[in-house]
Amino acid sequence: MKTQLLLKQARVSLIPHGWQISQVGKSCSIRNDLRKPISLEERSSIQGDYPYYGPTGILDYIDQYLLDGEFALIGEDGDHFLKPKEKPQTILAKGKFNVNNHAHVIASTNVCSAEWFATFYKHRNITDFLSRQGANRYKLNKATLEKLPILLPPLPEQKAIAALLSTWDEAIEKTERLIQAKEKRFKWLLRELISEQPKTQKNAKWKKVKLGDLFGKEVNVEKGKALTKESNTEGDVPVVAGGQTYAYFTNHSTHEIPTVTVSASGAYAGFVWYHDYPIWASDCNVLRATKGITKFLYFTLKEMQHRVYALQSGGAQPHVYSKDMKNLQIYWPQVEEQKEIAKILSNVQHEINLLKQLAEQYKTQKRGLMQKMLTGQWRAKPDIVMGDA
Incomplete structure (x- = not known):
């Protein structure tokens, strides 16, 4: 009965061969003892090289650290729970860093890696488990976190699935960086070519x-x-x-x-x-x-x-x-100049639109892949994904 309830909560119909279903509190190590809230005023006096994480990303860099290794972070509260398909709910933090008291810290165990936790819950809708703090804000306390259901493949398969999905993440991130760079150039061109103040002798005649x-x-x-x-x-x-x-x-x-x-x-x-x-x-x-x-x-x-x-x-x-x-x-300006400028700007705009379409295609592919891989409908062979040991 317990297993059937967990399957229902996890929105899966069966446990894949070789996998198990459990709860975060039983299979993961929650290390909230490693969190440390540091005020903005205090952080300003200890600036350094070590990241200081909040629930959705890096807030600052300071000269000290409490964590060293690989950990998954999931927020206690925030608006990222509202649109899990668009905003990641987890962060995989590596190296030496710090975490404030608004994010839960998850360490690896012998049955669940921090990377798997981060991958499994990155875009999974968990709002049914959360308590509300106003109309547009949810809270994930530790007791609720411990009860969240989680499917667990063997560790090698966890690593293989995470590695596969990370290739899509890398492609999406690279494409979005290109979009940002192109948009920045477009804004620059817009100012240069259609300026409120003429900057060249040519357009001074406009x-x-x-x-x-x-x-x-x-x-x-x-x-x-x-x-x-x-x-x-x-x-x-x-x-x-x-x-x-x-x-x-x-x-x-x-x-x-x-x-x-x-x-x-x-x-x-x-x-x-x-x-x-x-x-x-x-x-x-x-x-x-x-x-x-x-x-x-x-x-x-x-x-x-x-x-x-x-x-x-x-x-x-x-x-x-x-x-x-x-x-x-x-x-x-004269019609010919209008035509030339419009063509230049349109070409850059077209490049941006193509990149946005590509990014959306990657995201659609990743969503489909996650649905199959994280539920075991498609299996990853560790020796193929990771290479022979």
Whole structure:
């Protein structure tokens, strides 16, 4: 009966051959005696090379350490329990370091390695076991931690599975670092190529105009069109309204050619968005360059996104209308220069989007692999994964 209850709690139907099911308190070593809370004020006077961990990562570096080796950490509290698929719940810490009193410390035993604990619970939803501290905060106390169910393969297989999954972690981390580097370069290019202050003799010749001076001449601007219940038929055309995401989808469009939308109301009134596909423009302003490049217009407004947001007015229901944007001053070069700049920025943006798709593919693959490997549906042969001893 006890075994069946643990299987149910662990959300698995059977114990794989050669594995066992247990509880953390019986098979793992909880070493909370190695934790030490150190205030920010005190840490500032003992800065050094040794990491000081909190429940979700390194908080500081100090000149002393209490732990030396390999340990798993899992938070006592925090918002990481809310989205376990997106945020890791565990950390595998190695070397010499410190831990504050908001994370539980797990050491290896002869049946469960710290690495296996960290791998098994990294993205596992355990909210059913936790107590609440407010609407968006959970707490994992030691007594609850001890009762958590855990599947245990033999130690060599634990190591093999963790090694396999770590290759996906490495690929994800590498891709996300590339994304960060590309995004940093994109922001730099955006400032350099579409600057509020000309920095070269070339763009010093650009004309500086108020956006309103282009309305009706080189830039077409119009209001969105409300979508009534009668005309709203479900389809695959996105409806652009007041937020940063699509409101819903319909089966016909108001615009077929590339356009820039600026959200008209709500918390994100002023959000600048580019669409090179059919849309239904609802609660938004729609802009399109008639004597210029619409994508360049988008990059110009996106570069000053903070200033567009600052145009919000209306109190409880903020809004930004086309009349509010008329006094925005922008640089408006010749069409050929607009085209060249838009191409450069679009290429970098495309590279970022491809990397984001790749990272998401890796994450999807890893989730599927974890589901199979951590429940024993797929088995890892230690001699193949780790190499012959």
